[in-house]
Structures are given as structure tokens and as C-alpha cells.
Amino acid sequence: MNVLAYLIPISLILGGLGLVGFLYTLKSRQYDDPEGDSRRILSDKWDDHPKE
């Protein structure tokens, strides 16, 4: 059962990483224009400099 000492923190950290990642995308306003972003990826115009 000692393996729990590693496994529980690991699972918490992995889940926490996902949470932090989601909060980051939310804060950096990546859900403001989902439809437009899914279209912009099709054009190579913004490949080097993503549109502000």
C-alpha cells in the first residue's frame, strides 16, 4: 500500500495540470471566437504570427 504515497500525489498533480491548463485557456480568451478560430487554422496566413 506504500505505493499510494506516490500515486495519489501523482494523480492529483496530473489532474491539477489539466485544470490549470483549462483555466489558462479561459483567461487568455481562447473561447471568444471558437468558430472563427476553427476556420483560421485552415489558412496559412496566420501560421507564423497568430492574429492578435
Added chain:
Amino acid sequence: MLSLPTIHCQACIARVEAALDAHPGIKSARVNLTLKRALIDAEPKVKAAELVTVLEKEGFEAHELDPGALNDTATRNASKDLLMRLAVAGFASMNVMLLSVAVWSGAADATRDLFHWISAAIALPAISFSAQPFFRNAWSALRAGRLSMDVPISLAIVLALVTSLWETWLSGHHAYFDAALTLTFFLLAGRWLDARARSAARSAAEELTALEVPRALRMAADGPVEVPVADLRIDDHVLIRPGARAPVDGLIIDGQSEIDRAMLTGETLPEVRGVGDPISAGEVNLTGPLTLQATAVGQETSLHRMAALVAVAESGRSRYTSLADRAAKLYAPGVHILSALAFLGWLIWSGDMRVSLNIAAAVLIITCPCALGLAVPAVTTAASGRLFGKGLLIKNATALERLAEADTVVFDKTGTLTTGKPKIINWGQLTNAQKSVAFALAEGSAHPLSRAIAGMARTENQAPADVTEIVEKPGFGTQALLDNQAVRLGRPDWIGVTPPDDSICAALDMGDGTPVLLTFTDAPRQGAAEAIAGLRAQGVDVILLSGDRAPAVASFAAGLEIEDWHAAMLPDAKARFVGKLRDEGRYVLMVGDGLNDTAALATAHVSISPAQALDAARAASDMVLLGQDLEPIADALAVARQATRRIRENFQIATLYNIVAVPLAVAGLATPLIAALAMSTSSITVSLNALRVRGRG
């Protein structure tokens, strides 16, 4: 900020942005495809109108938006805030659930205690962050001396946390950390769905308002200057170009023209006005330029005063209690009494404080309106999403439920059942020469009848006659020279003929002494007949009210097979008519667009107005029809009825789960596992049932 209703692909984004960036004075431009808008950061000298022409040259329809009328950043921040709390609750509930599964499957002694402590360490901060909206609402409800759905929710969450902490402290068997967290998660999901549907509807409604940018041309010493309407003062001289709407009440001091009052009175025929005549805000100038001396501006205009009357009438309707509120009123006290009884009963019977508190917490968690919190938002989100797809915007939260109750539909005629644009009837009887002259003359005018002629001629690919020296005589018609012969198109009395009846007429004088009459009719809007048939099929009475003259209304009603029609109704007569129906115990759905309908729209049980309607009419109605087609109204009624049925079903399902689980909880048999199962299955059944609204055409 520009609205771009026609963009749809990545090429559109690139072209719009490239065109805007190339325009001098623009710092940056970004297209938002989801909202179909372009946000432009430009130097102050750049006028929105030039950008609109730039985009129109690229082939995109563009309209200026007034950023002041849009406050969707606030609503979007609110839904973002909910989403953040939802994410935290989701993360925490999944982790705690994993730990709980271990406990349920038999972890004992030290392991169980460790798991409980870890759960507590996750649950306490997570809940204190994500359940804040519930705590805040519950607190404000309690302070106001009311019981809302949030009170039992908050109580259940807090009580579950306290008893679980206590149990963990004493290394007991049962902890409800997972239940408290999943509860928060499901309820936040319901709130978020609700907030998202509402903010989508609000932003679309605000966009309609923002499209009408209030600008006016003020006459200064050196010619007209464009100023915001808010800057106009009484006695300012305001220029109204043909085709523009009057921004203020005023007296004409220069010019003569025809005025379209359809929005205010419902009449199709324009009225002639000259120097000294009054004009009210909202009337449309049709033919010649007019200069007004403002007599009332801003809040003082007759338009605003009527809109204010509407707001008063509307406050009566906000007293409607929605199904969810009615359920909460029954539910919240019941839950509290039940758990208090369970607590007291166990305390008296066993004398054990710890067991009794445990039971009370279990009862609260199991009965917690988890499914109820999801039942309504899930259905309304699905239904309003479906109606939005059909071009109907729901502005009011309870509008769907009220629409479902409607048993009488009252239509306005001009601008609602009709397009408000006349259509020529006897075009086919004209000779080719007459057609081409009429077309040439009609092209020189912005009068609705002229536009109808020009539109008809264009569909037939008629070539305009080669006329010279076209002059528009505001209030009378257009005249020109054809082979040195004067030809005229205009009012019958100007040409010198008397129309046989009082239908809408124009006359054409070819210069040969025998003028011809052109007769027009107000064409029914697309889908009007289908909508009426669809409504009748659902057992709803259809009534037509119009401010127009009786013969016009009679022939129109006959065309659409409406037996119950009333003509020459003044605005307050319409409102009284609707009020009388309401007093007879009928639930009236009012569909109207004009200012003359606003009072009736606000009096009715539920109301719909087309997007082309005046701002005041749109503000007074619960739903806005976005397209030109009327057909969605019949569908809307069907969807609303279906949605209300689903909401009721959802309440029944939730109640059924409670009936099964509550005795277990009261008897002390509910383990955290049973609580978790009951909660999740009822939430999932309810959500799936709600999704059925979306499917099946």
C-alpha cells in the same frame, strides 16, 4: 464595431481583415466569426460609413454597431466566471470520486481515514470557491425573508461538509465529500447552461438595437454636420434626407415630402407634409429633403414617451411565476421540514447527535434539487437553441412557458403579416412602352410605390426608357422628358385622374392625354399563410387587428382566410382589445411590429415582433423574429409546448427518484454510495430527456 451578417468562412475572414487593414487610419481589425462582427481599432477621423462602403466593395454586407448599446462583455464575464468554478468543481469531484470508489470497494481502517482526510483537503477549498454563487444567492434570499432553490442547496452542501468532517475526525464509515462536490458540479452545469443561453439571446437582441446608430445631420452655418442624436437640442435645425428616420419631434421649416408613418399608425399609404407641419420621431421621410426645427429631443420625443408607457405596462407581466419557481416554492419548505423531522425523530429515538445529523445530511443530499436545477435550464437551452436555428430569438426567460399556454394569436397587419412594401397588381396590363417609361421614372425616386415598380420591372428585365431631365416633385411624383414630351408618374390627383375605389394607386401620364392607373397591394409576408395554418392546426384562434382602413383589411383578411378581423384600431383600442381577451381568461400571443402595437404587445400574455420592427416594439416583446419568414411562429408554439411538457416530465422523474430514495435516507440506510448513484442517475436521465427537445425536426 461593424456587424457582418454574411461572413461564413476562412476566406471571408482573410478578405475582410485585409480590406480593413489596407484602409488608411486603421490600426488593427479583427473579425469574430462566432458573433459575425469586426472589431476595429482606428484613428478618430475614420468614419464607420467609409468602412461600410469599403466592405461592400469587397462584396460583404456590413452595418455599423453602436458599442454603447452592447454590454455583452459583462454577461460574458459572468458566464466565464461560472465556467471557471465549474472546472474547479469538476476537477475536485473527479479526484474525490476516485478516492471514494476505493472506500466503497472496501478500504478500511487507516487507509479509509487517510482517503477521507485527503478528500476533505480537496473538497473544502474547492467548495468554498465553486459553490460561492449558491451561498451568495441563498444569503440574499434569506435576508429578504424568502426561500429560493439556493437555500436547500447551500444547506445541503454545508451540512454534508460539516457532518463528513465530523465523521472523518472520529474515523467514521461514511463521508459525503464526493456527494457535496458532484452536487456542486451538476448544479453549476445547470447554471452555466442557463447563463450561456441567456447571454446568447441578450447579445443578439442588443445587436439589433446597436444596429440603429443614432446619428443626425444638424444644420450649422456652413452646412449639415453629422452629430450623435444625443447631442441634439431643442430648436436645433435638423436635416432629414429621403429614406432617413426622423430622430426628433419637430416642425418642418423647409422642404416638402411624403412621410411613411407605418411604424406608428400601421397605415401603408404615405402622407404629404409641407412647411409648418409637425413630424414625430420615428417617422420615415420618403421623397424630398426636409429641415426640421426640433421641438422635443431625446427622452421627451413622442416615441420615447410611448416606450415609457410600455415599460409600465410590462411590469405587470414580470409577476408571472415560472414553473421552476412554483416547484421551488413547494419544494424548498418540504425538504427542510423533512430533514428537520428526520433529525428530530432520530435524536429522540436514539439520542445520538452524530447519527441524527448524519441522517439529516443524507436526506438533504438525496432530496437536493440537483435534477430540478438541471431540469429547467437543460430544456430551455435545448429549446431556445432549436428556435434560434429557426430564426426566433427568445429574450425573456419565462417566454417559452408563457408561449406554451397561448390559445389566441392576435396579428397586426402592416409590417407583420404584410411586408409593409407594396406590390403592383396590374403590371401585366401595361404596354411595353408604358412599362419602360414607368421604370425610368420610378428609378428616380425613393418612394415605396416607385421602388415597387422598379423592382417589378427589374425582375422582368425591362429596359428603362431613354428619358431626360428627371425631376422629383416631393409629395407629388416624378416627371421627365421623353422625346420632348413630358411624362409623369405620381399621385392620381396630381396627374388628374380619380381612382375608382380607395385602394393604393399611382398614375402614369405618357403625355398622350390618357393617363393609366397603377394599382398596388400590400403583399403578405412570406410564410404568413403557413404560419396561420400551422397555428390553427394546433388549436389556436387567429385574430387580425389593424390600424388600416376597413376595405384594405377586409380583402387582406379574406386572402389569408381570417374571419375575425378588426380595422381602424387605434393603439389604445388594440391594447384594450387584447386586455379584454385576457380578462375573458384567454392567453393571448400578440404579434406586431409598429409603435401602435407596443401597448398591445406589452398587455398580451406573450408577444413576438419581427426584427425590422421599431426598437420600442422589440423592447416590448418577449421574442424577436430574425428572418423575413413568419413560418417559425407556428413551430415556436409547437416547440414551446413540447419544452414545457419536457420540463414537467423532468420534474416527475426527479420526484420519482426522491420518492424511492428518501425513505432509504430517513431510515438511515442511505450510504454515500446510494446518494451518489441516485444523484447522478437522476441528473443524467433529466439531461437526456431535455435533449429530446433538440432532436426530431
